[in-house]
Amino acid sequence: MTSVIEVLRRPCTGPAVWRGPDLADSEEWVLRLSPAQIGELEAALRTVRERSLPLLKVDAGDFPVPALAGELERIADVLENGRGFVLVKRIPVERYSPAAASTIFWGLGRHLGIPVSQNAAGHMLGHARDTGRSMADPATRGYQTRAGLPFHTDGSDVLGLLCLRAARSGARITVVSSAAVYNDVLARRPDLVERLYRTHFLDRREEQVPGEQPYSAVPLACWYGGKLSLRYNRCYLESAQRFPAVPALEPADVELFDLIDELADSPELRLDVDFEVGDLLLLNNHTVLHSRTEYEDFAEPERQRHVLRLWLALRQGRDLPPDFWGTLHRSGGGPGRGGITPRDVIATQKSADLGDTRRHGHRHPPKS
Template identity: 80%
Template sequence: MTSVINVLRRPCTGPAVWRGPDLADSAQWVLRLSPAQTDELGAALRSVRERGVPLLKVTADDFPLPTLSGELARLADVLENGRGFVLVKRIPVEQYGEAAASTIFWGLGQHLGVPVSQNAAGHMLGHARDTGGTMADPSTRGYQTRARLPFHTDGSDVLGLLCLRAARTGARTALVSSAAVYNAVLKRRPKLVERLYRTHLLDRREEQLPGEPPYSAVRFASWDGGKLSMRYNRCYLESAQRFPDVPRLQPADVELFDLIDELAESREFRLDIDFEAGDLLLLNNHAVLHSRAEYEDFAEPELKRHVLRLWLALRQGRDLPPDFWGDPHSAVDRPGRGGISPRDVIATQNSAVRCGSRSHG
């Protein structure tokens, strides 16, 4: 268990502490692109195509955004040092096919951070859409289903979601401040807070490297550099119980997770957002929990819900303990920045990308 000295026993303060009702009618967290800014996206796309740069090779320099790049730098600061999320609207995805929209999304991501692998197949640009699977299959991930996804975090500094097509009904997206939830736990059940800093075991959903355990040992809370960082995924926590060598959850653990879920779902804390075609949602996984409601899709394949997904490591990301992500390769010789090691790339090769003075797995 983490030393008591690293357990935050006072309320969090600052812009990362917010409540949904206070932001529901605010435009502070929404960036509506101007026609000039969308023209910049189109010009950058043409530049990439004219030079024939493959999508995964596109860098920020390959995707020039003369004025929008400054706005994206501001957004990166909001993600790390502000409220932890932003919704960018009016990306004209209806004008582009999937390939062009993917290039635009990737180019925007390059101005914000460095993409990391989202699964054991090494996918750097993901697709959130229904594949017909269910979470009963241990190899299925939540974003591949139409099922409700409870409040959770993903395995990177920042999650980016670009909506190409919305669902027929449902799929409501909701956000909650991790720090606000933490403060509420501290106020209601202060003795439970320390349990967030204990080691918990999360199912790796069949995505571990050969020879590695099928679960990760992680802490759900970290207090480093004056910032609270939380990661939480109850689905993976509970599915890890299928392994006989994983200790059984204690009643106090279940009580804590029930309280986190209750608080996150509460209208006192939750912010519901409309997530429509052309919307880009960016959120800091250390500061924001997110959820998605169950949805019904269209019958026609060309109309079905389709969301592009990026996991990004911030270039100026916060300090994290070496074992924050729980992956063995992240704690060997450097602070890891998230992502899932591809099965066909050994750990030393997977550490090749660097951001500033930090290296990212």
């Protein structure tokens, strides 16, 4: 049953409403790890290795970080109840193999939430890198290309990114408060706000389970339990138009999307993040939009940009109405809260840098 839609017609308030210029010279959103905290991460890594645990079987209890536990609880609270993003600097990834860095990243993520699948192949730990695929290909996802990515949200409560190698140039990440964008839409075009709560159609980019629709029908916004949640991916909204069953976008929809894009990229709202090697960026997809500029990479494969990616369902995540995830997912916490339904495998993403991926927790061997 579709829930009763409550539209927020007044400005959103609280810590989730922020403007980039107010944070640009502040470090309140930055956590700089101390040598003792880094040592604790390395001790937890040794614990995992000594037990020979496959990566996907590592839980928070298998990755003990007692001194960091309080900081991680604070981060989880900031993600859900605060500004919605945190930048952790600087995990010394140059000391570790990609497999070891992946274990540290996964272990930290497990203290914050439950990983969910990022694609139909069941990849729980993703690798954001250029594969040479064109964004014009409907099966291409943004992390597979060096092309710039407009402001958008990903399909989970929280997105985590850990930079192992930086691009030669470009790849600047920018974040913006969804609530601040919403407030400015309300101020400039109140006639468009209710349109956010209507059913919209998002291309599933060929990742649907056989027999399912190739698009999802979901609202872009919901006001529920006293919290505003906003999802937005214009590329997927527009590419869903290729399906005959999807209603054509109305002129007012295009006006709304244009306004969101304009506001998100405005210097008055956005915050540019220096995302450097060893940085871990965590953001709540319900409260923060993010983008990435086009980048130029190095010619040598071993020097090319490599970013690890997690999608997490927060253990203490917000209540969401039953129709927020459409018919594709449950609305409760844990697995099924966001993510993409795997076809037949749960795995870490295959990467030449990680060597034998079977050590990292494939339940079934990946298909060629």
